[in-house]
Amino acid sequence: xxxxxxxxxxxxxxxxxxxxxxxxxxxxxxxxxxxxxxxxxxxxxxxxxxxxxxxxxxxxxxxxxxxxxxxxxxxxxxxxxxxxxxxxxxxxxxxxxxxxxxxxxxxxxxxxxxxxxxxxxxxxxxxxxxxxxxxxxxxxxxxxxxxxxxxxxxxxxxxxxxxxxxxxxxxxxxxxxxxxxxxxxxxxxxxxxxxxxxxxxxxxxxxxxxxxxxxxxxxxxxxxxxxxxxxxxxxxxxxxxxxxxxxxxxxxxxxxxxxxxxxxxxxxxxxxxxxxxxxxxxxxxxxxxxxxxxxxxxxxxxxxxxxxxxxxxxxxxxxxxxxxxxxxxxxxxxxxxxxxxxxxxxxxxxxxxxxxxxxxxxx
Amino acid sequence: xxxxxxxxxxxxxxxxxxxxxxxxxxxxxxxxxxxxxxxxxxxxxxxxxxxxxxxxxxxxxxxxxxxxxxxxxxxxxxxxxxxxxxxxxxxxxxxxxxxxxxxxxxxxxxxxxxxxxxxxxxxxxxxxxxxxxxxxxxxxxxxxxxxxxxxxxxxxxxxxxxxxxxxxxxxxxxxxxxxxxxxxxxxxxxxxxxxxxxxxxxxxxxxxxxxxxxxxxxxxxxxxxxxxxxxxxxxxxxxxxxxxxxxxxxxxxxxxxxxxxxxxxxxxxxxxxxxxxxxxxxxxxxxxxxxxxxxxxxxxxxxxxxxxxxxxxxxxxxxxxxxxxxxxxxxxxxxxxxxxxxxxxxxxxxxxxxxxxxxxxxx
Ligand SMILES: NC(=O)c1ccc[n+]([C@@H]2O[C@H](COP(=O)([O-])OP(=O)(O)OC[C@H]3O[C@@H](n4cnc5c(N)ncnc54)[C@H](O)[C@@H]3O)[C@@H](O)[C@H]2O)c1
Ligand SMILES: NC(=O)c1ccc[n+]([C@@H]2O[C@H](COP(=O)([O-])OP(=O)(O)OC[C@H]3O[C@@H](n4cnc5c(N)ncnc54)[C@H](O)[C@@H]3O)[C@@H](O)[C@H]2O)c1
Ligand SMILES: [Zn+2]
Ligand SMILES: [Zn+2]
Numbered sequence: 024x025x026x027x028x029x030x031x032x033x034x035x036x037x038x039x040x041x042x043x044x045x046x047x048x049x050x051x052x053x054x055x056x057x058x059x060x061x062x063x064x065x066x067x068x069x070x071x072x073x074x075x076x077x078x079x080x081x082x083x084x085x086x087x088x089x090x091x092x093x094x095x096x097x098x099x100x101x102x103x104x105x106x107x108x109x110x111x112x113x114x115x116x117x118x119x120x121x122x123x124x125x126x127x128x129x130x131x132x133x134x135x136x137x138x139x140x141x142x143x144x145x146x147x148x149x150x151x152x153x154x155x156x157x158x159x160x161x162x163x164x165x166x167x168x169x170x171x172x173x174x175x176x177x178x179x180x181x182x183x184x185x186x187x188x189x190x191x192x193x194x195x196x197x198x199x200x201x202x203x204x205x206x207x208x209x210x211x212x213x214x215x216x217x218x219x220x221x222x223x224x225x226x227x228x229x230x231x232x233x234x235x236x237x238x239x240x241x242x243x244x245x246x247x248x249x250x251x252x253x254x255x256x257x258x259x260x261x262x263x264x265x266x267x268x269x270x271x272x273x274x275x276x277x278x279x280x281x282x283x284x285x286x287x288x289x290x291x292x293x294x295x296x297x298x299x300x301x302x303x304x305x306x307x308x309x310x311x312x313x314x315x316x317x318x319x320x321x322x323x324x325x326x327x328x329x330x331x332x333x334x335x336x337x338x339x340x341x342x343x344x345x346x347x348x349x350x351x352x353x354x355x356x357x358x359x360x361x362x363x364x365x366x367x368x369x370x371x372x373x374x375x376x377x378x379x380x381x382x383x384x385x386x
Numbered sequence: 387x388x389x390x391x392x393x394x395x396x397x398x399x400x401x402x403x404x405x406x407x408x409x410x411x412x413x414x415x416x417x418x419x420x421x422x423x424x425x426x427x428x429x430x431x432x433x434x435x436x437x438x439x440x441x442x443x444x445x446x447x448x449x450x451x452x453x454x455x456x457x458x459x460x461x462x463x464x465x466x467x468x469x470x471x472x473x474x475x476x477x478x479x480x481x482x483x484x485x486x487x488x489x490x491x492x493x494x495x496x497x498x499x500x501x502x503x504x505x506x507x508x509x510x511x512x513x514x515x516x517x518x519x520x521x522x523x524x525x526x527x528x529x530x531x532x533x534x535x536x537x538x539x540x541x542x543x544x545x546x547x548x549x550x551x552x553x554x555x556x557x558x559x560x561x562x563x564x565x566x567x568x569x570x571x572x573x574x575x576x577x578x579x580x581x582x583x584x585x586x587x588x589x590x591x592x593x594x595x596x597x598x599x600x601x602x603x604x605x606x607x608x609x610x611x612x613x614x615x616x617x618x619x620x621x622x623x624x625x626x627x628x629x630x631x632x633x634x635x636x637x638x639x640x641x642x643x644x645x646x647x648x649x650x651x652x653x654x655x656x657x658x659x660x661x662x663x664x665x666x667x668x669x670x671x672x673x674x675x676x677x678x679x680x681x682x683x684x685x686x687x688x689x690x691x692x693x694x695x696x697x698x699x700x701x702x703x704x705x706x707x708x709x710x711x712x713x714x715x716x717x718x719x720x721x722x723x724x725x726x727x728x729x730x731x732x733x734x735x736x737x738x739x740x741x742x743x744x745x746x747x748x749x
Contacts, residue, residue, distance in 0.1 A: 101468040105533065105540070112535045140503070143530060143541045167506060170468065172475045177468070178506045179542065 025243040029162060029250040031257040034182035038162055038250065040243045042235050044189035045075060048123075048150065049082035055185060056121065056146075063087035064116055066107065066134040067125040068094045071152055074195050079125065079150070087123065088114050092133060096282050099129050099169045101177060107137050118142050121184075127153035127200075128160035128287070132175070135166030139181035149186040153196055154204030154238070155288055157188040158211070158245035163253045173278070180258065188242055190235050201233060203288030205323050206269075210295060211245040213316055214268045215252065217360030219244040220319065227322045265362045268354040269295035271340055272380060278339035279331040292326045297380040301372065302355040312358040329384050336377045337370070388606040392525060392613040394620040397545035401525055401613065403606045405598050407552035408438060411486075411513065412445035418548060419484065419509075426450035427479055429470065429497040430488040431457045434515055437558050442488065442513070450486065451477050455496060459645050462492050462532045464540060470500050481505050484547075490516035490563075491523035491650070495538070498529030502544035512549040516559055517567030517601070518651055520551040521574070521608035526616045536641070543621065551605055553598045564596060566651030568686050569632075573658060574608040576679055577628045578615065580723030582607040583682065590685045628725045631717040632658030634703055635743060641702035642694040655689045660743040664735065665718040675721040692747050699740045700733070 024041030039051075052063070065087045067076065072089060080086055090107050092098050111120070124134025124147060131149050138147035151161035167178020193201060205223075212220030222240065223230060229237045249266065256262040273294025276285060285293070299316055302308040308316075320326075340351075353368040387404030402414075415426075428450045430439070435452060443449055453470050455461050474483070487497025487510060494512050501510035514524040530541020556564060568586075575583030585603065586593060592600045612629065619625040636657025640648060648656070662679055665671040671679075683689075703714075716731040 101464050105464040108540055109533050109535055112533060112539055136503075140499075140530075140540050140542055142539060143528065143543055165506065167503075170472050170475060172472055176475055176505060177471055177503050179503055180506055 025239065027243060027246045027250050029182070030254050031164070031182065033180075033257060034164065036183060036185050038186040038188060038246050040157070040188045040190070040239055040246060042189070042191045042239065044187045045078045045150070045192065046082055048079060048148075048187055049084075051185065051187075052121070052148065062116065062120045063123060064090060064111060064114070064120055065123045065125050066090045066092060066130055066137065068092055068130060070094065071126045071130070075125075075152065075192055088116075092126075092130060094127075094129070096129065096169060096174070099133055101168055104133065104137055104140070104168055107133075108141055111137075111141060116141065116145070118145055120145055122147040123150055124148070124183075125150045125152065126156070127151070128156040131156050131161050132166050132178070133168060135164075135181050135183065136168055136178055139166055139179035144181065146184045147181070149183040151186065151188055152192040154193060154201050154242070155207055156204075157190075157193075157242050158204060159207040159249065161186045161188065162246055162249050164257070174274070174282070188246070190238050190242065193233060193238060198233075200286065202231065202323060203286035203292075205230065205241070206288040206292040206295070206320070208241050208245040209319055209323055210266075210268050210291065211248045212319075213295065213356055213359065214265045214354070214362040215360055216244055216248045219248065220359045223323075224315070224319050227319070231323070264352060264364050265354050267352070268356065268362055269298050271351075271353055272297040272336070272377065275336040275339035275377070276329065276331065276380075279335040280329050284329045285327060289326055292320055292324065293380055293384060295320050296326075296383065297376050298354060299356060300379055301353070301368070301376045302357070304372075304376070305355065307355055307357050307363065309358065315359060316356060326384070328386060331381060333374060333377050333381060336381070337374055340373060340377070388602065390606060390609050390613050392545070393617050394527070394545065396543075396620060397527065399546060399548050401549040401551060401609050403520070403551045403553070403602055403609060405552070405554045405602065407550045408441045408513070408555065409445055411442060411511075411550055412447075414548065414550075415484070415511065424509075425479065425483045426486060427453060427474060427477070427483055428486045428488050429453045429455060429493055429500065431455055431493060433457060434489045434493070438488075438515065438555055451479075455489075455493060457490075457492070459492065459532060459537070462496055464531055467496065467500055467503070467531055470496075471504055474500075474504060479504065479508070481508055483508055485510040486513060487511070487546075488513045488515065489519070490514070491519040494519050494524050495529050495541070496531060498527075498544050498546065499531055499541055502529055502542035507544065509547045510544070512546045514549065514551055515555040517556060517564050517605070518570055519567075520553075520556075520605050521567060522570040522612065524549045524551065525609055525612050527620070537637070537645070551609070553602050553605065556596060556601060561596075563649065565594065565686060566649035566655075568593065568604070569651040569655040569658070569683075571604050571608040572682055572686055573629075573631050573654065574611045575682075576658065576719055576722065577631045577717070577725040578723055579607055579611045582611065583722045586686075587678070587682050590682070594686070627715060627727050628717050630715070631719065631725055632661050634714075634716055635660040635699070635740065638699045638702035638740070639692065639694065639743075642698040643692050647692045648690060652689055655683055655687065656743055656747060658683050659689075659746065660739050661717060662719060663742055664716070664731070664739045665720070667735075667739070668718065670718055670720050670726065672721065678722060679719060689747070691749060694744060696737060696741050696744060699744070700737055703736060703740070
């Protein structure tokens with residue numbers, strides 16, 4: 024097991040990464056919170072609970088109360104938050120209760136948000152069960168839900184008390200989900216961790232095969248990178264923006280394809296290719312480095328093809344909430360482990376790399 | 387104009403109390419936030435906007451975008467937050483936008499909550515237009531909405547950037563609302579500010595007549611008391627609990643009467659009589675002091691009569707979210723300006739003062 028400490032201006036908590044961690048959760052929580060202090064609620068999906076619920080619940084003296092959210096972005100909405108909060112009230116949850124978010128990124132974001140606003144905030148713990156959630160969404164305190172008009176437009180910064188990334192739970196994760204999540208680790212390597220990048224470059228077969236030791240290494244490094252960035256810039260006023268590498272175009276692709284065709288990580292994969300292409304065109308990256316980066320992104324593919332209109336992507340990119348008051352922020356790469364934030368990407372440039380991406384994605 | 391500084395662990399901001407402040411808002415915001423930095427959104431109700439909107443909007447170079455919430459607790463719900471957030475997205479609000487909550491306590495709580503979770507938090511300003519909101523709800527950072535199962539069960543701590551309590555706006559406030567709000571000032575006097583209590587005792591006629599100078603004095607003192615308490619205990623883990631004087635039974639009365647019969651301040655008035663009665667029975671207050679306190683509470687009446695069942699109030703009091711894991715917290719008074727928190731009130735005691743209160747309220 025590896026432990027990574029997250030330390031920000033407003034919170035500090037451990038991220039545990041290892042195999043077979045689920046059954047250690049009750050004991051660790053007892054140590055952290057004292058024995059009888061709080062009632063435990065678990066937010067999860069029916070599938071995840073049927074696969075892993077027993078393993079988690081086994082060690083609790085008093086069985087936790089389980090709340091369910093069906094899988095899918097359709098349920099990442101305020102109405103579900105309201106329903107879940109009402110169920111918690113009915114089940115007697117109070118300010119001293121603890122919520123465990125047990126599932127993928129949707130469960131994590133919704134559980135964190137529910138904990139953030141239930142009675143103005145209760146403590147919670149993340150137990151991410153997708154690769155994406157383990158390497159990315161469970162760390163950093165961003166929580167939230169969608170609006171009909173866009174993803175993650177409502178939310179809070181609310182850090183968990185602890186994160187348990189149990190690599191063993193990934194055994195039941197569909198291969199496509201694993202592959203998609205790994206793009207966030209590829210991103211971590213590209214923007215800030217050259218050693219992680221090299222590992223992903225050399226060991227792509229092992230990593231993609233789901234080898235637990237390899238995954239543990241990748242997850243721990245990705246989390247450490249994110250923890251460091253978030254520690255420096257919790258609220259995304261500076262450095263944290265680099266985590267959006269691949270996300271400007273990635274989010275636009277997701278929006279333009281109605282969040283149905285591609286998984287988030289896959290859209291980010293395409294978005295990273297777009298950001299790389301823009302970095303090339305602007306001459307901020309040497310071709311040798313660019314080729315290495317492209318090869319690794321493609322190695323974690325194949326990226327599923329998709330079709331969309333340039334206009335639809337432009338509209339979506341314009342409405343990207345990362346872009347503040349007229350400024351379009353874009354993250355470029357200058358080479359493995361090095362990223363920069365630029366604010367002067369023109370509509371013409373954006374349109375041109377979007378067209379390039381769509382051409383790539385059609386094949 | 388008086389300025390009271392609120393300083394907590396997580397925020398510090400001014401509360402301006404005075405006459406004719408509305409027209410000074412744009413200038414003050416320009417000073418505080420810089421000239422062109424942000425788009426301004428105003429959350430208000432149609433009535434308040436038609437009464438005071440022009441006065442507020444006059445000084446803005448760029449007219450603020452106005453969002454409406456109909457009056458009443460029925461609309462203090464998540465579905466409205468979602469609708470308002472969607473309208474903000476459609477109108478182009480981003481993270482640098484500023485929200486002004488312009489109205490009574492419901493607008494303040496909902497506006498603060500909307501600001502707390504819109505794109506994970508944007509800055510906001512309170513312009514309270516009811517006495518209750520000016521003396522109490524606009525200060526302290528508690529924001530939120532109701533669930534079907536109970537009031538204020540969802541929310542955030544999110545402090546405003548500034549509060550403008552314009553006494554002049556109270557001119558159009560119905561007399562009953564003014565009277566009800568004053569109970570929170572009476573509470574402020576009882577629990578911690580003997581000078582304020584004496585002023586309310588001596589000048590009840592002047593205050594109740596709506597005299598602007600007298601109201602300014604009362605509002606400033608009430609705010610100063612709350613600011614001090616919140617500065618010491620932002621998250622209600624200790625001292626801040628005294629602000630709940632009169633609220634255990636008060637909330638129960640509101641719940642048991644379906645939030646229809648009494649205004650919040652009136653229920654708190656009854657609740658203070660109940661808390662005073664319990665303080666008497668427990669012998670923690672001298673009879674002379676108790677009589678003074680009772681006289682002032684009644685002077686700010688008449689408290690409207692109501693009917694309810696002891697059981698309904700007991701149920702509601704048991705579900706009061708201020709009561710943590712089995713502990714029933716109760717605030718008692720030891721005399722003017724002095725309050726204590728006790729945790730050992732038995733069901734029998736509670737039932738008995740509830741019965742006493744119901745008997746009083748029937749006449
Ligand atoms: N908060 C953040 O910082 C952040 C960062 C990135 C993404 N996100 C959010 O994360 C979400 C995506 O998360 P995701 O990719 O984990 O998707 P997801 O939560 O939808 O999970 C993917 C699917 O895998 C299933 N699943 C999860 N764990 C499983 C397991 N161990 N075995 C079998 N099936 C399992 C889920 O039920 C679901 O059907 C998006 O909503 C995105 O906005 C948040
Ligand atoms: N956040 C806190 O710390 C806190 C504290 C106490 C109460 N509250 C909340 O405050 C709410 C009650 O607030 P309230 O008593 O201000 O009630 P309110 O917001 O419902 O306003 C009362 C009525 O007066 C009208 N009104 C407001 N200003 C007016 C004006 N200047 N002229 C004419 N009409 C005007 C409103 O439209 C409304 O119909 C409750 O929801 C309560 O939970 C919050
Ligand atoms: Zn991502
Ligand atoms: Zn009150």
